[in-house]
Amino acid sequence: MEPPAQPKRVTIVDVARHAQVSTTAVSKVLRNAYGTSPEMRAKVRQAIDELGYRPFAGARGMRGQTYTVGVMLPDIRNPFFPDILDGITDALWDTDYRVLMAPGRNGEEAEAKVTDAMIDRGMDGLILVAPISPRSHLESVAGVVPTVVVGRHGQSAAYDTVSDDDLAGAALIVDHLADLGHRRIAHIEHAETDPSRLAEMPNAIRADGYRRAMRARGLEEEIAVVSTTYTQEGGYLGAQQLLARDPRPTAIFAGADIVAMGVLQAVSEAGLQVPGDISITGYDNTTFAALGPISLTSVDQAGRLIGANSAQLLIARIRDRTRPTAQIKFSPTLVSRRTSSPPPS
Amino acid sequence: MEPPAQPKRVTIVDVARHAQVSTTAVSKVLRNAYGTSPEMRAKVRQAIDELGYRPFAGARGMRGQTYTVGVMLPDIRNPFFPDILDGITDALWDTDYRVLMAPGRNGEEAEAKVTDAMIDRGMDGLILVAPISPRSHLESVAGVVPTVVVGRHGQSAAYDTVSDDDLAGAALIVDHLADLGHRRIAHIEHAETDPSRLAEMPNAIRADGYRRAMRARGLEEEIAVVSTTYTQEGGYLGAQQLLARDPRPTAIFAGADIVAMGVLQAVSEAGLQVPGDISITGYDNTTFAALGPISLTSVDQAGRLIGANSAQLLIARIRDRTRPTAQIKFSPTLVSRRTSSPPPS
DNA sequence: GTGAAAGCGCTAACAT
DNA sequence: ATGTTAGCGCTTTCAC
Numbered sequence: 145m146e147p148p149a150q151p152k153r154v155t156i157v158d159v160a161r162h163a164q165v166s167t168t169a170v171s172k173v174l175r176n177a178y179g180t181s182p183e184m185r186a187k188v189r190q191a192i193d194e195l196g197y198r199p200f201a202g203a204r205g206m207r208g209q210t211y212t213v214g215v216m217l218p219d220i221r222n223p224f225f226p227d228i229l230d231g232i233t234d235a236l237w238d239t240d241y242r243v244l245m246a247p248g249r250n251g252e253e254a255e256a257k258v259t260d261a262m263i264d265r266g267m268d269g270l271i272l273v274a275p276i277s278p279r280s281h282l283e284s285v286a287g288v289v290p291t292v293v294v295g296r297h298g299q300s301a302a303y304d305t306v307s308d309d310d311l312a313g314a315a316l317i318v319d320h321l322a323d324l325g326h327r328r329i330a331h332i333e334h335a336e337t338d339p340s341r342l343a344e345m346p347n348a349i350r351a352d353g354y355r356r357a358m359r360a361r362g363l364e365e366e367i368a369v370v371s372t373t374y375t376q377e378g379g380y381l382g383a384q385q386l387l388a389r390d391p392r393p394t395a396i397f398a399g400a401d402i403v404a405m406g407v408l409q410a411v412s413e414a415g416l417q418v419p420g421d422i423s424i425t426g427y428d429n430t431t432f433a434a435l436g437p438i439s440l441t442s443v444d445q446a447g448r449l450i451g452a453n454s455a456q457l458l459i460a461r462i463r464d465r466t467r468p469t470a471q472i473k474f475s476p477t478l479v480s481r482r483t484s485s486p487p488p489s
Numbered sequence: 490m491e492p493p494a495q496p497k498r499v500t501i502v503d504v505a506r507h508a509q510v511s512t513t514a515v516s517k518v519l520r521n522a523y524g525t526s527p528e529m530r531a532k533v534r535q536a537i538d539e540l541g542y543r544p545f546a547g548a549r550g551m552r553g554q555t556y557t558v559g560v561m562l563p564d565i566r567n568p569f570f571p572d573i574l575d576g577i578t579d580a581l582w583d584t585d586y587r588v589l590m591a592p593g594r595n596g597e598e599a600e601a602k603v604t605d606a607m608i609d610r611g612m613d614g615l616i617l618v619a620p621i622s623p624r625s626h627l628e629s630v631a632g633v634v635p636t637v638v639v640g641r642h643g644q645s646a647a648y649d650t651v652s653d654d655d656l657a658g659a660a661l662i663v664d665h666l667a668d669l670g671h672r673r674i675a676h677i678e679h680a681e682t683d684p685s686r687l688a689e690m691p692n693a694i695r696a697d698g699y700r701r702a703m704r705a706r707g708l709e710e711e712i713a714v715v716s717t718t719y720t721q722e723g724g725y726l727g728a729q730q731l732l733a734r735d736p737r738p739t740a741i742f743a744g745a746d747i748v749a750m751g752v753l754q755a756v757s758e759a760g761l762q763v764p765g766d767i768s769i770t771g772y773d774n775t776t777f778a779a780l781g782p783i784s785l786t787s788v789d790q791a792g793r794l795i796g797a798n799s800a801q802l803l804i805a806r807i808r809d810r811t812r813p814t815a816q817i818k819f820s821p822t823l824v825s826r827r828t829s830s831p832p833p834s
Numbered sequence: 835g836t837g838a839a840a841g842c843g844c845t846a847a848c849a850t
Numbered sequence: 851a852t853g854t855t856a857g858c859g860c861t862t863t864c865a866c
Contacts, residue, residue: 203547221776226565436754
């Protein structure tokens, strides 16, 4: 029944013999290296096709590259991250590079285990998306293998970065709500205690952006921040606190869409109408936000663009490890939906 | 500024020298192989710790294993699939195996590219989640590397399978709705034309399960199926068709939660109340379903369990390639939420 | 432009 | 129980 296990993998030696050339020649053709005549290339390519040869990355990695890029994502459930992964995968689809991903599981220890595993597996480069690891760990990883860090502000000489302007994104929300006539705009943030991350993590920047934007609109008196976590429950608990205040806010800016989900539930349980009694906004423009029954006003970070640019930076760094590091920042856009409207009069 | 690139990677030779033993000894300790005294093990372990040695998978893969398991997921945006990945990752977390994942991108060609890439990278085993590739491709992959196929019914001598009983799941929904008093229960399925997949793909089985359950309840006259796709748009369009019928159904069983999202939107646009005017159910019990404002009745497939069992089957097969293939099937459970209630009187 | 040969880090026969 | 040695499949000097 069982198909007889394939005889043996075709190797570069088989190709060389079949094409009547040396293995060196095959290797060179494979890598488009210098020193091959057009005739040789043709012969080798034909032999490769005829034999169905595919190079074995493990062996390649012992001397050269594995043509593999590792991506660490913190949380594939947040639909924003798959966008980034798609951007990376698309950008590399027609190259020899392949993308392999592992979940970072939101822990320093777990992240270290993942980055180690990727290094040990000979990845040519790493893209770390919104890592929570301390800077020192990121730099030591980047010292071993070309690395791009996505979604953390602050620059490093050791790795390139790609991020979205969270400061501007928070301002988009505050301005949108203030333009609608809101004054008592509250914010639910993800508590950040570690001082080194305070300056780099998106959540901290969003909270900072909220405060700045409020001041810029002359609403410093109305600044109201509740610290919970970027989870549905964090939103639920945060909203309960805010709704208990007197006067209660007319708008809640949740730091992430998933937080807004919890807020919506708390608001609904409190018997309030959205947006009639209170406006709600999220951040990330995830699939959640777009769902018909939800229709959440949110901030869109071009995830695919972020991913595509990360991939390009990484490939550039793999080619030239000494090039100066780059920091790419994208501007977010506001997506206005049904959960925001002028405040009750 | 830049931390000076690490001198050189520590190799098994360094460990051997430092521990005053042979490289063979180190290799054996690493693999818990036969023929090492406790003293030797202690010495080697200490040297490994002192030098911070970590084996290089590429080199290992040339002779033995890479201790890497590849997982292909069709769609990380469907929150059901991350559950499976978590189950796999958790099950292998405390072993030497590491899990690397790649998106299958819902295409035969893309899936082939991904499985090839994983084979070329020396994966010890593959877990293919809900692949759409034809059986022949799955079998040829399984002929090269130990493989577990998740979420496809039907057995093979070449690979193990783990799936959830979609026939039973569909019956759970139909019975739930019928028990509530519904008779005109409609179903939105994902169109399946390929005959070979008709018998294996979960979507086809769910539609079949719906028909069987309706007959079992004496509702064969009421069977109403619309074929679209398992997407939000598919749900939207499918629901529009169903709502235009006279008499219109009192309940819609969407084949997947994401489909139900589109249904909810269409129903809302038609000015109908859920569940007052019409009951809606999904399938997969995704994060969507649990969101406060959605609260969708759905079918839960224990994703983590499926993942954990896949991992165990795979490791067992890696250890013994000749063991007979196993087929594990789990029973789904109904999660009743606010979108289902008795029909309007 | 081309190829012979060394060697990457590890595992597995095969001694001892 | 321990060590010696020959590769695994590829890339990379370095001759020609």
